Amino acid sequence: MAAMSRDPTDREKLSKLDRAIDDSILEASEADLREDFKEAGDDFEKAVARAGRALEQARARAARMRFERAQDESKAYREQENVKSFDLAKARRRFGGMRSGEVADSMMAARKGGKLSERDEENLLKDLAQLEALENEDKEEGEE
Structure with missing residues (x-):
């Protein structure tokens, strides 16, 4: 018995189109991208600089988030009852x-x-x- 196929939903069609657009951008050569930006009246170098700044900001935000999470985990660990304070x-x-x-009964080695x-x-x-x-x-x- 042959399997019945169904028509893709609109959501699936849009998802496939979205992936195709992403792939075409990722696979485009720099020369093609420069030409596309020129045709659209945009400056390629400025767009690359904006993308670079956005990436650096995202990296900095992610680092801050990791640091804050580590601080929270450290604070939670210190607040546990099994942690002893030292005199x-x-x-x-x-x-x-x-x-x-x-x-x-104590010895200290020379450093x-x-x-x-x-x-x-x-x-x-x-x-x-x-x-x-x-x-x-x-x-x-x-x-x-």
């Missing part, structure tokens, strides 16, 4: 003790044969604060 002041005291040798950079020190403080939070968490779990 940087306590970490600074502990670090000072480590530097002076007053804290037992590139010299002093710690400010960035290294800040990162070490954050690590110490995080370690303190983890140690406190272990103590709390041991009490239960």
Whole structure:
């Protein structure tokens, strides 16, 4: 039995026409486009510049949207109850003790044969604060 075919709807016909127009534009050579713009009384270079600006604006908007989404996700993560706050002041005291040798059972390796950079020190403080939070968490779990 042969399959019956149906006539395309107006929407399908318009969609097919739309795709054909898009394809003809995308497949046109630069010379053809320049000629079409000239016949229409438009400036090809200005049109290309407008399209370039529109593309850059779209890229910038998309980047802003991605950044805002990342900020929202970061804020939501920080607001979760399982995120612990760190006591940087306590970490600074502990670090000072480590530097002076007053804290037992701690060692610090020399960094590139010299002093710690400010960035290294800040990162070490954050690590110490995080370690303190983890140690406190272990103590709390041991009490239960």
